Amino acid sequence: MELADKQLKCTECQVEFVFSSGEQEFFRSRNLTNVPKRCPSCRLTVRFARCGRDVEQLSDVQCADCAKPTKVPFKPKGYRPIYCNDCLAHRKSSSFQLGSEIAEHANLLVTAGCA
Numbered sequence: 238m239e240l241a242d243k244q245l246k247c248t249e250c251q252v253e254f255v256f257s258s259g260e261q262e263f264f265r266s267r268n269l270t271n272v273p274k275r276c277p278s279c280r281l282t283v284r285f286a287r288c289g290r291d292v293e294q295l296s297d298v299q300c301a302d303c304a305k306p307t308k309v310p311f312k313p314k315g316y317r318p319i320y321c322n323d324c325l326a327h328r329k330s331s332s333f334q335l336g337s338e339i340a341e342h343a344n345l346l347v348t349a350g351c352a
């Protein structure tokens with residue numbers, strides 16, 4: 238089945254965000270069937286707070302690909318590129334051989350907070 242990008246609105250900050258086909262694919266591969274109510278940044282913040290983690294650990298960074306501001310659940314060390322969820326999902330779906338670095342980063346985004 239072909240997946241199409243979906244335009245969604247964050248219930249938290251009211252910002253519109255794209256639930257990309259790549260990200261949908263990514264969700265599906267992890268048996269996450271629900272559609273995200275919040276934008277990636279709010280999702281991460283909420284997940285952290287729910288698990289009693291220090292939200293201070295979240296860092297505001299700029300995607301190395303599309304330059305969109307995004308949040309990551311770690312302090313970037315500066316030697317590896319950081320991507321937003323969209324670009325990450327896109328990279329993931331467009332390559333068969335996933336680099337361990339990207340896989341690791343994607344895992345962090347999905348499991349952040351409750352690992």
Ligand SMILES: [Zn+2]
Pocket residue numbers: 247248249250251252275276277278279280
């Ligand atoms: Zn939001």
Ligand SMILES: [Zn+2]
Pocket residue numbers: 300301302303304305320321322323324325
């Ligand atoms: Zn990006």
